[in-house]
Amino acid sequence: MIAAAMLTSAASAQTTPPYGLKKAKALYTEWVKDGAKYQPKKKAYYDQKLAALSLREQFTYHMIGPEAFTQICSMIPMRENARIRIYGTLNPYDFGMEGMYEGWSARQRDFFETHRDSVLTWLQAVIENQGFVGLNAQHLIIDLKGKELIPTLLTIYDHHGDNDILTTCMMLMYEYPPFANSAVNDQLQKSQPNTFSKYIRATPENIKAIRELATQFANFVEVKAGAYWVGKEGSQRNPLRKVTINAFYIAKYETTNEEFEKFVTATGYKTDAERHHDAMVFEPPLKEFRWIQDTTAYWRYPNGKTRGGIEKKMNHPVTCISYRDIQAYCTWAHVRLPTLEEWEVACRAGTKTDFFFGDDETKIGQYANVWHGHDHMKADYSDGYMYTSPVGSFKPNPWGLYDMYGNVFEFCSGQVSPTESKSVAHARGGSWWCSANACDSYNSYAIGQVNIHASFSNQGFRVVISSPAPPGK
Numbered sequence: 001m002i003a004a005a006m007l008t009s010a011a012s013a014q015t016t017p018p019y020g021l022k023k024a025k026a027l028y029t030e031w032v033k034d035g036a037k038y039q040p041k042k043k044a045y046y047d048q049k050l051a052a053l054s055l056r057e058q059f060t061y062h063m064i065g066p067e068a069f070t071q072i073c074s075m076i077p078m079r080e081n082a083r084i085r086i087y088g089t090l091n092p093y094d095f096g097m098e099g100m101y102e103g104w105s106a107r108q109r110d111f112f113e114t115h116r117d118s119v120l121t122w123l124q125a126v127i128e129n130q131g132f133v134g135l136n137a138q139h140l141i142i143d144l145k146g147k148e149l150i151p152t153l154l155t156i157y158d159h160h161g162d163n164d165i166l167t168t169c170m171m172l173m174y175e176y177p178p179f180a181n182s183a184v185n186d187q188l189q190k191s192q193p194n195t196f197s198k199y200i201r202a203t204p205e206n207i208k209a210i211r212e213l214a215t216q217f218a219n220f221v222e223v224k225a226g227a228y229w230v231g232k233e234g235s236q237r238n239p240l241r242k243v244t245i246n247a248f249y250i251a252k253y254e255t256t257n258e259e260f261e262k263f264v265t266a267t268g269y270k271t272d273a274e275r276h277h278d279a280m281v282f283e284p285p286l287k288e289f290r291w292i293q294d295t296t297a298y299w300r301y302p303n304g305k306t307r308g309g310i311e312k313k314m315n316h317p318v319t320c321i322s323y324r325d326i327q328a329y330c331t332w333a334h335v336r337l338p339t340l341e342e343w344e345v346a347c348r349a350g351t352k353t354d355f356f357f358g359d360d361e362t363k364i365g366q367y368a369n370v371w372h373g374h375d376h377m378k379a380d381y382s383d384g385y386m387y388t389s390p391v392g393s394f395k396p397n398p399w400g401l402y403d404m405y406g407n408v409f410e411f412c413s414g415q416v417s418p419t420e421s422k423s424v425a426h427a428r429g430g431s432w433w434c435s436a437n438a439c440d441s442y443n444s445y446a447i448g449q450v451n452i453h454a455s456f457s458n459q460g461f462r463v464v465i466s467s468p469a470p471p472g473k
């Protein structure tokens, strides 16, 4: 107890409860007593006092006031009908009062949007500490499209079963195609306005569906429609050019063994490697670009049975699967592979340099599980992993995507040229096997190729979902 108390007092008042509430409240109280709301000439004085607070204290101030009393009375934003219906479960009293609620003040909104990432971190600390999500917080999470908080929301839901949290999740993924096309959203769309009994009922099936969709949604990043630079000057296979793409959602992580196992359990699917016993594996010492065929290797034993299975590697990317296998997975999971161009747009995250972190290839080890040895004659564990690593073990790219380089090659759809064989597939981003000497810049812009039935223990994939949702169902 003593140690804990010491820790608390030693920790910054900025990051521990009550999050600067005392100072924020004092300023708010002064502002109310002073009647400043009705005296515009006092604005500069209070603006100055507010600016003197730390950012964390300012956040608390913005959350509690001074417009808070109207927000508490009328917290529900009035949007189009279906959204109102979702919100109806939060607060039926506000139902139908379109136009009455104006949301956060410009001052508050400016602050929240300018400091979005910090605000979400602070919000998370607040709701974790208090163990529930208040209406103010829910509203702010939705306004900031704070999908980063979905894991926190679901954890709190597990402890307290507050259905408003599921409603918050639904609001966050309102435009996410798998939710827009889901049975729970169907129920919403079909329900009659002003009939509360027909709102989403918290049945076990609905709760399960919303939870699963929200968890999935939290693991995707939206790439906006637009024109983006891809390729490299002088490259024949991938010349520098601007491409126009539609919006899509891309998985933050490579598809894992755990996810692939769900597919196999549900469908009984047999991979190419299991049918043809021709998977290619690696074990040092091997000369550059040499691999061994191993008849025992398939996704459960990606390096062959003698080198162990995936029992303790369920959060690693699935490997030893062919392009054809991936098509079957995607059909089952209602997802698809990114095109070559979509993959590169997502990887580049708006950059035009050779890598999303610049042109200095030597920095790749911060972002990727790669091979640091001079050659492949000796095992290389220098970054902790000779083979695959758990997804998300290294730093993400600027859009929050992990393992875009290294770990496993990621299959993409599409062709490099219209004349190439239909039996050729392409993968991007390099793998754990790739080194500065053995790979062409980790395939950041270079594009490799492989047979659609071939299986290697350094090939995997990540998936995307088209956006917006197709109209209707």
Ligand SMILES: [Ca+2]
Binding pocket: 369, 370, 371, 372, 380, 381, 382, 383, 384, 385, 386, 387, 432
């Ligand atoms: Ca490595």
